[in-house]
Amino acid sequence: MVAWSDQERATITGLWGKMDIGDIGPQALRRLLIVYPWTQRHFSSFGNLSSIPDIMSNAKVAAHGKVVMGGLENAVQNMDSMKTAYAKLSVMHSEKLHVDPDNFRLLAECITICVAAKFGCSVFTPSVQQTWQKFLAVVVSALGRQYH
């Protein structure tokens, strides 16, 4: 089980409270598909992803980005039991969606870049970055947990 200090909990809930998932989610998913284009393999039903402008203007990408980012709410509410909280989603990503779990790590990096750009250096300090990345690493691990 992961240990969280009071400071870390406060950092995560504070940051999450300020986060606009409708803004960060789409941005992060767009970056994933652009910076790591092999991740597009999961989105053949999303229509035109053939160029950067196409990805940036794709409505399905934006909608899905919001869904994925919204999924982090579960993590914020269940920081002490993420493995359990994400068990079903993990099975789904493995058995139904067949997503390489390394892609979760790539999306986490893109989310971090977007969060950094949004909050700037006064909020997203090295210490906050450390806590945020620890948080995302636990989510990534929980999502990969049920793969076999």
Added chain:
Amino acid sequence: MTSLTARDKTTVKAFWNKISGHGPMIGQDALTRMLAVYPQTKTYFAHWKDQSPTSESAKKHGMTVMGGVADAVTKIDDLSGGLLGLSELHAFTLRVDPSNFKILAHNIMVVMAIMFPVDFTPEVHVAMDKFLAALARALAEKYR
């Protein structure tokens, strides 16, 4: 992994032109974040009196490293040839595990996103990610 396209190189050079004045600051912040967020990287700096992320040694080293990145931008057409000396240094003297190049690259890009949220577009992001990966490959070339 792929090599840099002409477009990647143009994108990197254009972005670098905009930000190069801030190079030292970017380097300092990136190294501080690397040491804070990935404490295992401190193992390479056991010789510093003060290994804390905000130490003078850390800031100074951040600037040194970023100077190397700046130089690499000017040698973007031949990173292996242009960085031969640095490559040998990393292979035979420093022996930094190559996984750490990716860690530092990530922190450099986090700082770029913080300092230039409008200019660090997804297009610049992918070009910069590819460039820093190519730079890392050039640095690790002589390892074995």
